[in-house]
Amino acid sequence: MDKKEVLWEQLKKKGLSDHEIQAKMEQKLQEVGGLLTDEGALTIIASELGIIKEQDYLRIGDLLDGMTNVNIVGRVLGYTEPREFQRNDGSKGAVSNIIIADKTGKTALTLWDHEVRLTEQIERGDILKIVDGITREGRRGVQIQIGRGKVIVNPEDDPRIEEIPPLFKLTERPTERKEIAELEEGNRFCEIRATIAKLYTVKFYDACPECYKRVIFKNNVFFCPNCNKKVEKKRVMIFEAGLDDCTGFIRASFFERKAEEMLGTTSEAYYKVKDLMSKGHDARSAQRQYLNEVHQTLLGQEIVVSGDVTYNEYTGLTFTVRDIRELDIPQECYSILEELG
Ligand SMILES: [Zn+2]
Numbered sequence: 001m002d003k004k005e006v007l008w009e010q011l012k013k014k015g016l017s018d019h020e021i022q023a024k025m026e027q028k029l030q031e032v033g034g035l036l037t038d039e040g041a042l043t044i045i046a047s048e049l050g051i052i053k054e055q056d057y058l059r060i061g062d063l064l065d066g067m068t069n070v071n072i073v074g075r076v077l078g079y080t081e082p083r084e085f086q087r088n089d090g091s092k093g094a095v096s097n098i099i100i101a102d103k104t105g106k107t108a109l110t111l112w113d114h115e116v117r118l119t120e121q122i123e124r125g126d127i128l129k130i131v132d133g134i135t136r137e138g139r140r141g142v143q144i145q146i147g148r149g150k151v152i153v154n155p156e157d158d159p160r161i162e163e164i165p166p167l168f169k170l171t172e173r174p175t176e177r178k179e180i181a182e183l184e185e186g187n188r189f190c191e192i193r194a195t196i197a198k199l200y201t202v203k204f205y206d207a208c209p210e211c212y213k214r215v216i217f218k219n220n221v222f223f224c225p226n227c228n229k230k231v232e233k234k235r236v237m238i239f240e241a242g243l244d245d246c247t248g249f250i251r252a253s254f255f256e257r258k259a260e261e262m263l264g265t266t267s268e269a270y271y272k273v274k275d276l277m278s279k280g281h282d283a284r285s286a287q288r289q290y291l292n293e294v295h296q297t298l299l300g301q302e303i304v305v306s307g308d309v310t311y312n313e314y315t316g317l318t319f320t321v322r323d324i325r326e327l328d329i330p331q332e333c334y335s336i337l338e339e340l341g
Helices: 003-013 018-032 038-048 113-120 159-163 257-263 266-278 283-294 329-340
Strands: 070-079 083-086 092-102 105-112 127-138 141-145 150-153 190-207 216-218 221-224 234-244 249-255 302-312 316-325
Touching: 003 018, 003 038, 018 038, 038 127, 070 105, 092 113, 105 113, 105 127, 190 249, 190 266, 190 283, 190 316, 234 257, 234 266, 249 257, 249 302, 257 266, 257 316, 266 283
Parallel strands: 105 141, 249 316
Antiparallel strands: 070 092, 070 127, 083 092, 092 105, 127 141, 127 150, 190 234, 190 302, 216 221, 234 249, 302 316
């Protein structure tokens, strides 16, 4: 049964005949003026009759066309820049879409006119709570509009917030296994299986904890030029290694937590490098010495990493690691056997 049939059945259980349902539906469609689907009209009738009432804890996957009093929470995946347009009567309008998601799906919150200013207050990853919104069937499925309702940015009081996955989980895409020889600039979500063949360097910098851009120290405080505000600095480690899979060799960059997965905590690495510098090494040689002394055993280890390929004029093609997987030997064997047929 599709959603329309489900609603139809629910209305029949409430005591309405097929004929009555059909008549109510047509009346509703006429009232709203053609912007509504049959399913949407039935949803409105069902909510008016109190059949659909507990809408406090709706999930995005539950949304149907024509709902009112929609109460939903989702994480912002992105939004379109507000676009101005001219209405038939000559007046100016503006429109923008915010894409939100929870564990059950994705939808767009469509903003009209003055509502588009909301895009100035939000960022990717924020949580939005829409209270008393409405739904309409759009080009890409059911979408939400604020209507007479409101939007709360980063609410704290809703139990559904806890079940909303973090941004990287919501935007995760399947990775594609590749050979290093095939990698090209711009490849994203690739996975390679390779041996660590070279330890290049480990570097540290003071970052803004929000945007990870480099902070500057001025007037005795740390300042993020990107966020344009005073911040607490966060020390970030970048580890670079050479990976080899027999088809080719590529420089790989492990950032922050990925670097810690490889080398241990940032502060431990930082103080060991600093210690070497105090014994007369310059920064570069201290970094290299630290890797050779402490992490020699990484050489020759096999790892499976996924990430993106970028080009850098100093280091050439670089693999930016987003995820490190433990090498799962039986799984690897099965996939090789499958390839061999
Ligand atoms: Zn910043």
